[in-house]
Amino acid sequence: MDIIFLLKAIIIAIVEGVTEFIPVSSTGHMILIGWAIGFEGKFVEMFEVVIQLGAIMAVVVLYWKKIKESIIEFFKFIFTRGREGKKGFRFGINVVTASSPMAIVGVTFYDKIKLLFKPEAVIVGFIVGGLLLLIIEKKFADRKHKVASIDGITPVQSLKIGILQLLCVWPGMSRSASTIMGGWIAGLSTPIAAGFSFFIAIPAMIGATGKDLFEFDYSIMTLTLWISLIAGFVVAFIVSLIVMKKFVEYLKKKPMKVGLSILFCTNFIRTS
Known part of the structure; x- marks a missing residue:
């Protein structure tokens, strides 16, 4: 049993x-921290994807x-031919719509x-990614929002979010940030955009x-x-379960740019 390797995996x-x-x-x-501590190789590539699924399970x-x-309402809508479950069906369609661009690009260019x-x-x-996030938040995040909840998102807004999510195929471009930026452009508030980003991470x-x-x-x-x-x-x-709760609480109280400025500067200094 290689304890050092296990500790690196936990880090x-x-x-x-x-x-x-x-x-x-x-x-x-x-990628950067793995490179810095010597945690690389074929297993590590698979490991990093699997632990991302662990993080996504925190959403579930x-x-x-x-x-x-x-899910119940989605199938209820189908079986009752639209008489019941409209809200759940619409939510399901939005998740599928937002996930489709990534699914197509991911499968084609994996x-x-x-x-x-x-x-x-x-x-x-x-x-x-840091610069884009600051610029798009300044331009779009303070607009008057008409979407009061995740259930109020439209398929067109979902598609915009899904298209922006494609930015994250470039490593270093955050999936969460990409979908939140898409949400801002589509007219969503920051908490709702962040919440929706959690859900569309599941199929991806x-x-x-x-x-x-x-x-x-x-x-x-x-x-x-x-x-x-x-x-x-x-x-x-x-760890994801804890961070998710704190992040949503933070977004309800403060604008994204307060924390992002610190994060961006930290990343820039670390990689310079």
Whole structure:
């Protein structure tokens, strides 16, 4: 049992849990920190995707009531031919609509996207992503919003959010930040945009994890690797659950730019 390797895996899992749902790139931070501590290789590539699923499971737990009700209403709408379950059906369509651009691009260019997972690309993503977030928040986030809840989002707004989410295929460009920017442009308030970003992360990460697990060469797995994978999944889940709650509370009280200015400067200094 390689304890040092396990500790490195736990560090990366903590990084994932902290960064997955705040508007900084979780993938970018894992790549840079993994490079800095010598945590790299084929297993690590699969590990980073799987622990992202652990983080997404925190969404399922935290918003289980909403997810369960929406699924029930979605099928109720279908079976009653539209007489019942309109709200859940509309929510489901919005999630599918927002997830479609990423699904199409991810499946088509998955191998090419993986080639970008290098520290140099991450640094560019950090800088460009941070600047874009500050600029778009200043221009769009303070507009008068007509959407009072997640259930009030329209399919057109969902599509705009899904298109902006494509920015995160470049490592260092945050998925959360990309979807929140899409929400601002579409006319959503910051808390609602952030909340919706949590939901549309679910299909994206399940798809990415499924592909990596299916294609992975399990012949290289050892006891250390199996324990590291399980521990990383659990740690990412627990940390994400805590961070999500705090992040949503923060967005209800303060504008994004207060925290983002600090995060952007920290990233810039770290990578310079």
